[in-house]
Amino acid sequence: MFEKTIREICTMLDVKNDLSAFDSVIVKGVSIDTRKIESGNLFVPFKGENVDGHQFVRQAIENGASAALWDVNVPNPPEDIPVIVVEDPLLALQALANKYRHELDLKVIGITGSNGKTTTKDIVANLLSVKYRVHKTQGNYNNHIGLPLTILSLPQDSEVAVLEMGMSGFGEIELLSNISQPDAAIITNIGESHLQDLGSREGIAKAKLEIVKGLKPDGLFAYYGDEPLLQEGVKGIGIKNMETFGRSESNNIYPTKIEMNNQGSYFETSVAEGETFFLPVLGQHNIHNALAGILIARHFGLSVDEMKEGLRSLKLTQMRMEMVEGKKGESIINDAYNASPTSMKAAIGLVSELEGFRTKILVLGDMLELGDDEEEFHQEIGRLIDQEKVQQVFTFGRLGTFIAKGALENFPEERVHSFMDKESLAQELSSLIKGDELILFKASRGMKLEEIIEGLKG
Known part of the structure; x- marks a missing residue:
């Protein structure tokens, strides 16, 4: 990891204060969270809307940090600890990363x-x-x-x-x-x-x-x-x-x-x-x-x-087309980390084409950050689901109701289930599972559909 003396850091940044008393102090690694400080870290404080990280600089040093950055516009930087005063801690962090990359x-x-x-x-x-x-x-x-x-x-x-x-x-x-x-x-x-x-x-x-x-x-x-x-x-x-x-x-x-x-x-x-x-x-x-x-x-x-x-030998980050087994033997595709219309269509297409399953079930939730046409995007997803290849459709969330609305243009009403709370959805879904199903979970990160999967896994 990044390891420099304070003297070396001062040659990499436009430093606004005299740190000659701390020249030989060694910095190892960087942290932005006092709760995760490791010995020797450089602590980088940020000014947020509600909290100013500068008030935690001394705590960071007490927790083991070797030094901290300090925004020149924040008054009264402490002089008894290694505080590196810069124009902007974020820009300094980015500059250090760029220079380290080239080293x-x-x-x-x-x-x-x-x-x-x-x-x-x-x-x-x-x-x-x-x-x-x-x-x-x-x-x-x-x-x-x-x-x-x-x-x-x-x-x-x-x-x-x-x-x-x-x-x-x-x-x-x-x-x-x-x-x-x-x-x-x-x-x-x-x-x-x-x-x-x-x-x-x-x-x-x-x-x-x-x-x-x-x-x-x-x-x-x-x-x-x-x-x-x-x-x-x-x-x-x-x-x-x-x-x-x-x-x-x-x-x-x-x-x-x-x-x-x-x-x-x-x-x-x-x-x-x-x-x-x-x-x-x-x-x-x-x-x-x-x-x-x-x-x-x-x-x-x-x-x-x-x-x-x-x-x-590939192992993917969790919740991305991750195949897991439910407690009744059902096959679950956990793709609940994120979703957009493009990735939702791809996942539904995959489930539609996979063979060897008596029943295929989709559990689909809201896709977020889609702008003014978000309701139409969701309804289009529902319309694209093939009732010959998918037996049951479950939706979760306000926008999920539009997926259900689109699906009902092709599906019988008893095969489309729309919910606003996970507990009711989980109960209804569990009542249908016999053990030879393929179930896809797909939604944006904020919907946390993996919470339902955990219940199915037992």
Whole structure:
């Protein structure tokens, strides 16, 4: 991890106070939470609407921090402890991350997209781990604070960092790209998430394309080539090394054969003819994510056999197409981490096509951050459900009622169940389960559908 003396930190930042008395103090790692301080940390305080982190600086030192940043506009910085006064602690944190990134002999892969960022991050990291010392974004550390913290936590012998980049508005991905200076970048797709902030899918595409702003001149840019908005958006951006992935044969890499079962997906590709890859994850959209990973792996010199090993041993972050077994023997797909119309359609399509189940049940909740047309987006999802391939539809939440409304255009009333509380939904669902069902749970993170799954698992 980041390890410097205060004297060295003062050469990296525009420091506003005299710290000569603390020159030799060693800082190891960075923390923004006094409850998680580790010995030697640099504590970074932020001024929030309700709480000012500066009031906890002394506590951070008492808890083991070696030093703390301090905003020059906050009066009375303590002089008896190592406090580094800077123009803005957040900007200082980002500057330290950028400088540390360049000190390491490190390749960075940046990943963004409306859906599939975390899955693609896991795939790319697992592929490259076959050959390199790889570290990746943990949890949701993918924003203007989390990404710098991720970089500063990297071991000094790291060879590859796989960084997820999230956003809610324009300029955010550009900032993250400029901080991390990626050697390769991926856009997984353009969906409907953040429509309320960006106004249109065109706006989302423009914001996601900011990832190339910090891309190294010889870096690889891989994007979902079946998306017209990306095809149009890359025109004139001046990136000389671009490759596409997707279903269409116009892409640089596409699947030539796909077979799926309960254990995962087998597929062949246009770039390794006759070679079968196994991905222990369900869904054609995840095969597309794997194709992006193969492009990156090939760029960094992995052989086909190394790629096969990296995909075969993949373990995804929880609640992303995670197959678990219920206490009655039912098969449960836990895809409850997040949802958008694009990912919802993909998950429903997967369930519709999987064979070997007497009954297929969908448990679908609200998709959030969709803007003014959110009700229509939900109703459209309901209309798309095929009553010949899905036997029961359960919805949860206010917007979920519009999924139910759409489903009722094709389904008999007794096969569509809409709920506003989880307990009633769980009771009704449990009464239907015999043990040979396939049940999909899918909703935005805020709906916490995994709470129902925990009850089914017993």
